[in-house]
Amino acid sequence: KNVIALAAGISDGMGLGANSRAALLTRGLAEMTRLGVALGANATTFSGLGGVGDLYLTATGEQSRNRTVGVRLGRGEKLEDILRDLGQVAEGVTTAQSAHMLALGHGVDLPVTRAVYRLLYEEASLVEVLRDVMDRPMKDEEEF
Template sequence: MKVTVLGAGAWGTALAGHLAKRHDTVLWARDSALVASLQQRHENARYLAGVMLPASLRYETVLSNALDHAQAAEALCVIAAPVAGLRGLCQAMRDTARVPCNLIWLCKGFEADSSMLPHQVVAAELPGHGSNGALSGPSFAREAALGLPVALTVASVSAACRERTVAAFHHDAMRIYTGDDVVGVEVGGAVKNVLAIATGISDGLGLGLNARAALITRGLAEMSRLGVTLGGRAETFTGLTGLGDLILTATGDLSRNRTVGVQLATGRSLAEVLAALGHVAEGVRCAQAVLALARAHAIEMPITQAVCAVLFDGVAPRDAVSALLRRDARAE
């Protein structure tokens, strides 16, 4: 199978390396210096230092050439850009008049300005393109790149897209599950990043494992309330892209969003934390969009509200936790 991956960040690179073990794979990046380094070293020293990529993996800087590689009906195109870059990349793809038949995206979050989910952005910029979907689940790029076991879900209303995705990715230590609840999968992938910041704050303050378990459990309730209201199915949030991804992102040491919370708990400013991180932390970008949607639909999301207070309103992490603890008792 021919596969094109658009975006050479950590996750795009990791999946391109996985795909290249079985398929004719091209990895595209607009940064010519990064591509030159990839071609020379077979390693993404910027985002996945120390992980060697298959010699068969090819690289491209010209978008139209990369899209040409995925034009066949049995080919697959994978968008590995963050949510903030999704709209612009879709526009650039549309302008080339070479949008592939089967298209999936990896990004998790709400678009900051519009509060739109990724599938809504794709629908707005690539109208009528129905063979597409989201690939999501509990996954750290480095572990996947090293060939460690990982399970993901592809959500699409298109059976052809689901089949192409399984055919491309389901091999070696990677398992792919399928479903059609695109909204539920995307809401889970977005909200878990915000909740991971909350858990990081709790751990950074030394509040203990009891507090961590409570935040994850009550956070899952917030995620489910929002997701069902937006059109997702309740059972999706107990699966890989809901509970599974939440547990990983809230507790794993490789989690960028958890790291943001831990560092904020030490008293560092958000600007300092993000500068030191060097990677995108999607929970910061989409927290306000999540809270705005909750308020628009009259949904209680107190943990999300507390995270936004710390990130954007200057509230001290310990004070935000105290406010949560002062909430009235209620039925679960």
């Protein structure tokens, strides 16, 4: 959820609007579910308060540190400056690396997570990672 909240914040910081945020949250929830199922979770767990409810709050709440970091990244600020100013932990920054590695190890496709990882750790550009995520072909949303 924290990585997806970063992505939603980035979208907001870039001024992409509510439709883009909704697409990221929807795809992000599917990613959370796919990784969770690969690790032994029940897919229905993610459709309740602890899944979609927590994701929604973290990705849209004004007090969310992860969303705040994402908004500032989306405005073009440097991660190190944001984290210094924040003075608190934004879990999505470290979780992006952990989730990316888990996905690779379990053969799970997490394009939103991979995009955030590339932005944070591989110095990919905002435009490049956004294009990679938004230009993906449509597929069955029931696939976990």
